[in-house]
Amino acid sequence: MGIFGQKEVVAFDFETTGVDPGFDRIIEIGAVKVFDDGRRETFKRLVNPQRPVPFYVKQLTGIDDSMLSEAEPIELVLPQFLDFLGDALLIGHNVSFDLGFLFENCRALGLRIPRNRVVDTLSLARVLYPTAVNHQLETLAALFEVELVRAHRAYYDALATLGVAEKLWQKLLSLPEPLFDQLEELIFAAGASDLEFYWRLAREHRMFRENLPPPPKVNSDKLVVLQNELGEPTSESVDFDPDIVEAYFSENSPLGTVLKNFKVRSQQQDMAAAVTQAFIDGELLMVEAGTGVGKSFAYLVPALFWSAANGEKVVVSTYTKALQEQLFFKDLPVLRKVLPFDFYALLLKGKGNYICLYRLERYMRDPMSLTSREREGLIYIASWISETESGDISENTSFINNFRYSLWEKVRADGHTCIGKLCPYYRDCFVYKIRRKISEAQMLIVNHALLISDLGGAILGDYSYLIVDEAHKLDVVAVELLGGEISIWRVKSVLDGIYKEAAVPSGVLSYIMTALGDQSLDEQFERIKANISFIRECADKFFSELALNMELIYHWQKQKYQVRKRYDYINPVYKSIKDRGDELIAALKSLYTELDIFIDNLGEPQNEELRKYFEELKGERAKLMELMDDLLVVLSPDEPDVVYWMESPTSPDSIDARLCWAPLDVGQVLNTELYERLGAAVFTSATLAIAEDFSYYLERLGLVYAPRERVRTLLLGSPYDYETQLRIVVTEFMPSPRELERFIDKTSALVRETSRKFRKGTMVLFTSHDSLRQIYESLYYDFQQVGIKLLGQGFSGSLAAISRTFIEDVESVLLGTESFWQGIDIPGKSLELLILTKLPFPVPDDPYIEAMSERLQRCGRSPFEEFIVPQAVIRFRQGVGRLIRSETDRGVLAILDKRIITMRYGEKFISSLPKKPEIAKSLDEVYQIVAEHLG
Ligand code: SF4
Known part of the structure; x- marks a missing residue:
């Protein structure tokens, strides 16, 4: 056959x-x-x-x-x-x-x-x-x-x-027989008819074969294998000698033997010396290092020497995954070749990225307690779990691209419900395997999200030395993670963990009742079930009314984008749902009390199985407590340094409205919970100063709360020759962005004409998706006719796919918003013309921006000067930084927003540019600059 x-x-x-x-x-x-x-x-x-x-x-x-x-x-x-x-x-x-x-x-x-x-x-x-x-x-x-x-x-x-x-x-x-059978069972349980058919064909065929064939050979480059360890644990000790560190950035540096483009750069030398001194003196050092300084080596070398000499772990945190991977997979391996000692480094993610084998086993045994969609997702976990060595779900592209949400909540490792040493998988647990390694590591590469969510050190353990790269994003992540939100999904997820009624009930309480095998706690169990179903009703009413009242007041169903509105005690929507919220809290409290009584009556569990469930139930109770606390926070919107806002659902028939909050001053928290216990820290990025002044980020990141003598700043420009590599032009002839329609027409014409005339890799950055869409639509057919590939964020596939195509086609034109303003690296000819349409001011009615502005006003400060403009300048500088990425790059930057030369605040933007801009009075003058510079 x-x-x-x-x-x-x-x-x-x-x-x-x-x-x-x-x-x-x-x-x-x-x-x-x-x-x-x-x-x-x-x-x-x-x-x-x-x-x-x-x-x-x-x-x-x-x-x-x-x-x-x-x-x-x-x-x-x-x-x-x-x-x-x-x-x-x-x-x-x-x-x-x-x-x-x-x-x-x-x-x-x-x-x-x-x-x-x-x-x-x-x-x-x-x-x-x-x-x-x-x-x-x-x-x-x-x-x-x-x-x-x-x-x-x-x-x-x-x-x-x-x-x-x-x-x-x-x-x-x-496939080995047990895996084949297990997948078959799951496939039938999920009712995945196409897969059922393939398995049936294979089953018939396998019956008649004596030996199964070997699996096909594969090219492992096409598989995602997450390697999170580098080197071996070592107790090797070296001297910390600043002169030896310095030698790595001077003529005859060992780096020159492995890096093709190694050059002595005075900025890199200065940075390495400053980082070295920061470690010695216990400083909190903030360094702006322009593009091309080579800042990662400038902090990694001193940090690794310091770690090897003092037996101290150094944590390095980045905002983007791309930088995290560059440090771990490119820079650290280079340093392993040239440093006179070996080191052991780990690439770490938060606990929630790893599968929990204990929870997974439960659903594999009993898939019918899941929804049919979740059962389908389980097939992709089951086929992966037999092969993974890391347990990190980001390896599993089948799952993350199709199923991740509700099932992952149920099977991922979870701090509250982990039963630790009682777990039968404790020895093999992916999370604990990593944790055991953390204590031996000299360097941990993490992201800001893990750094902030682990301020107590539960995962990263004790560490005294910290380097924050992409530090201009640390405050944003802190705001997000030190706040929170209440949604119907969160309420349901907490309840489901306790008990969920279904043909096959699930939740830890149902397992306890089965394991108990007697009726002694039946009455309480019934009371808890009644409580849970009452809470589900209360939650449905609460969130439905929130969505409905937001519609009555803010008409979110008619808006193009999700509506986000601040609220306080006198907000009409808040007033209309407050009683429902109190009812929900009362119901949750009553459940909490019932659970307490149940746990007391359960006493010391009789056997191993019950002991495990008992620990899990305590974890679920802790989650319930956290939910109640957070609900109390959003229903008492009276903290002066906190912003509260409500978010509408994103589709008309949904009740997924949310109440959210965030602290306004994360700097204080960072100082007390992090910096105070650190021996030294370095904060670095290519954009930390506004017109050479660090005040904005010193405040945002909380360094103003640290002792003054501990804090030092250093501004290092880029080693690139901007005078010859770059031309900057401001188009004075363009209408003001306030005349939106005309501005869009003229922008469209400018992009069309320059692209047709010069055929250079062009990126156009927008501040609004609407403007991007209008220009994309107006250019699409024109560009088709003349064979220019037009790529639009939101129109041409994923960000990775857009970037890939843009790099490959050096005549293409990319229209981007948010994500393209920063973190993306387009080298050489793929990007020669960068057009910034508008100065990237934050949206003024964003709840956080609004609340921050009011806070500054209350202190007699100017929100515009001290918050709005700095935010825009940093983003602007990030955008500008996309253009010249190496010593050989050449480029023209066109700034279409003439407010940069007509408004007073424009000076802040101009003085943060790498060179003085030229002013173009007509499109012809723009052409002339492009022609002269790019040919
Ligand atoms: S030790 Fe905890 S996280 Fe690990 S498998 Fe067991 S329950 Fe899950």
């Missing part, structure tokens, strides 16, 4: 003019038929769609109108294709897309709709290879080293699909 145990299979693929089967047309059909004796037949046809092929399809497929003009129309090709298919089993990649076109065309032409059985290599690959980098055909072909001669041409795609299908079939047959 052949692949999938069939006599004949047909792998097929269509190319089309778009994604809508009701509107778009097929332009190419490719298929390969394979018989069980190995014979093959092929089907290759271009199809005349009788309409022009859109530009992006031409670019993707290479198929243009001239190639199709002589081709037969679908009326003639489709009957031949149906004959070719016969009754064979069909195989496709993401086959529902192709089937949609097949069925729609059959319907339209009055042809019989084929009823062949179908295998989708996408859905099978997601289960069998959950850690593949992604599950696109090209990636899977590379994973199995299957040839894909020309992606996005139907015949070659069909051929590659067939090759991938053969490997998947081999993998399916090779």
Whole structure:
């Protein structure tokens, strides 16, 4: 028998003019038929769609109108294709897309709709290879080293699909019996009919084989394997000698032997010396290090020497995952080659990223206590858990891209309900494995979120030395994590952990009652159940009324974006839901009391199983307490240094309205809970000063609360030669952004004309998604005609995909908002023209901005000068920093917001630019600057 145990299979693929089967047309059909004796037949046809092929399809497929003009129309090709298919089993990649076109065309032409059985290599690959980098055909072909001669041409795609299908079939047959059975059970429990079909085919086939085949060989570069350890624990000790540290940044540095582009940079030397001194003197050092200084080595080298000499752990925290990975996978391995000692470093994430084997086992045993969607998600966890060494869910791309939410809440490690040493998986627990290693590590690479959520040191343990890179984001993360929110989902999640009524009840209480095996606590159990169902009713009413009253007052259903409004005691929405909130708190309190009584009556548990459940129940009770405390916070909106706001649901039929809060002054918390116990700390970023003044971030990060003699600042410019590498132009002739319609028209014209004329990699940064959309729509067809690829955030795929395409196509134009203003690194010719449309002032009616402004006003300070402008300048500088990323980059920065030269505050922006801007009075002058500088 052949692949999938069939006599004949047909792998097929269509190319089309778009994604809508009701509107778009097929332009190419490719298929390969394979018989069980190995014979093959092929089907290759271009199809005349009788309409022009859109530009992006031409670019993707290479198929243009001239190639199709002589081709037969679908009326003639489709009957031949149906004959070719016969009754064979069909195989496709993401086959529902192709089937949609097949069925729609059959319907339209009055042809019989084929009823062949179908295998989708996408859905099978997601289960069998959950850690593949992604599950696109090209990636899977590379994973199995299957040839894909020309992606996005139907015949070659069909051929590659067939090759991938053969490997998947081999993998399916090779699964060890227990795993095969376990997945089969879960697949049937989830009612995943496509997977059921594949498993049935494999089951039939496996019965007749004496030996299972080996799994196919794979290219491990196409799998996500998270490595979080570097080096070995060591007790090696060295002297801490500032001169030796300095030598790493001077002529003949050992770094020069491993880094191709190593150069002596005075700024890097100054920074390394300052970091060294900060460690010696116990300082809190803030360093602005311009692009190209090489700041990561400037702090890593002294930190590692300090750690090796003193046996002290150093924690390095970053905002972005990209920097975290660069430090861990690039910079630290370089240093392991050149430092005279080895070191042991860990890359760490928060506990919630790791699977809890104990909780997982419960749902694997009893999947029917989950929803059907969650049961489906469990399949992808089960197939991954047998292979993972890290237990970090970000390896599992199948799961995180499709299922992560409610199921992950149930199976991830959770500080409250972890039963520690009582857990049967304690020895193998991924979280504890990491924790054991933390105590031996010399360096921990973490992110700001973990740093802030672990101020008590529960995960990171004791440490005295801290380096915060991308420090300009530490306050933002702190605001987010030191505040909180109350939502219906949070209430339900807490209740579900205790008890959830269903055909198969779940929640720790239901397990306790089963394990008890007598009726002594039945009465209390019933009372708790009644309490829980009453709370569910109260919560539904509370959040429905919150959503309804927000609609009555703020009309959120008519708004394009989610509505966020501050509230206090006299806010009408708050007043309208306050009683419901009190009712909810009272009900939660009553549940808490009942749980207390239940726990008391349970006494000392009689056996191991009950002891475990008992500990879990105490964890659930702690979560309930936290929920009550937080509910009290949002229902008592009277703390002067806290901002309270409500958020509307994001879809009209949802009741997912939320109450949120955040502290205004996170600096004080950071100082008392973190800096006071540190031996030394370094805060660094390319943007920390406003017009060479650090006051803003000294206050935001709480360094103003530390003893003055401990705090030092250092401003280091970039080593790049901005005078020759960069031209900056302010377009004085543009209308003010306040005249929005005209401004959008003129911006659109400027982007259109400069892109057509110069064909340079161009990034246009916006402050509003609406403006971006209008310009994207106005340019789209024009650019199609002239063959310029236009990429728009929100229109052209994920941020990673947009960045990739932008880097590859050096003539493309990228329109971006939020995420493109910072953290993205586009080298060389891919980005030569950067256009900043507006000065990036924060939205004035954002609840946090509003509350911060009022707070400053109350203290007699100017919110605009001291908060709004600094925020905008930092973001502006981040945006500007996208352009020149190396010593060889050249670029033109165009600033379209003329307020930078007409308003008083503009001076702050201008003085934070790397050089003085030129003023253009006309578009021709802009052309001239671009032509002179970029050619
Ligand atoms: S030790 Fe805690 S986190 Fe680890 S598997 Fe057991 S219960 Fe889960």
